[in-house]
Amino acid sequence: MKPFVHKTSIIDKDVHIGGNTKIWQWCHVSEGAFIGSNCTLGQGVFIGKNVVIGNGVKIQNNVSIYEGVTLEDDVFCGPSCVFTNVINPRSPFSRKDEYRRTLVKQGATIGANATIICGNTIGRYAFVGAGSLVTHNISDHRLAYGVPARAKGWTCECGRELDVTAYHLVINPIEFACGSCGKKYRVNGVEVVRKD
Numbered sequence: 001m002k003p004f005v006h007k008t009s010i011i012d013k014d015v016h017i018g019g020n021t022k023i024w025q026w027c028h029v030s031e032g033a034f035i036g037s038n039c040t041l042g043q044g045v046f047i048g049k050n051v052v053i054g055n056g057v058k059i060q061n062n063v064s065i066y067e068g069v070t071l072e073d074d075v076f077c078g079p080s081c082v083f084t085n086v087i088n089p090r091s092p093f094s095r096k097d098e099y100r101r102t103l104v105k106q107g108a109t110i111g112a113n114a115t116i117i118c119g120n121t122i123g124r125y126a127f128v129g130a131g132s133l134v135t136h137n138i139s140d141h142r143l144a145y146g147v148p149a150r151a152k153g154w155t156c157e158c159g160r161e162l163d164v165t166a167y168h169l170v171i172n173p174i175e176f177a178c179g180s181c182g183k184k185y186r187v188n189g190v191e192v193v194r195k196d
Helices: none
Strands: 070-071 102-104 142-145 150-154 174-177 184-187
Touching: none
Parallel strands: 070 102
Antiparallel strands: 142 150, 174 184
């Protein structure tokens, strides 16, 4: 199936847009960008030069993905979340040669209005809560939120928080299953305490 691009959106030259991708109103996709198949770009999305976006990615309204950011397959970007690509911007000084790479790995979710400081990696199926400020790497399956974002738990591939409260003391490795979809997990090096 061919991609759909709304008539109000601007697509620069040398852009790849995969099949069944939908680009809605007032988007701008810059030169050299690669967008996979089955993606959705909501209203007012900006995709910077040479950005790589995998398959099945959903980018909600008013998100800018700047040069240096890569989104792997099945990433979800909530409304108005923010990416950066320079650590110390100043208006009169060009810092294009100082872009820091940001990688959002497969299946990760970034909540609405979260800010991702450049140079960090968000792990596979990690979940960054709405309004959070990410200043360091977030590991696979981690639930992180706050300002700055801190690890608060674990998440399943289905997006549900994994309940590790039934365990007492430190168990290495910890094995448990998602209460929603039943997928099983093993986590090393985590202190888990029972809630009474």
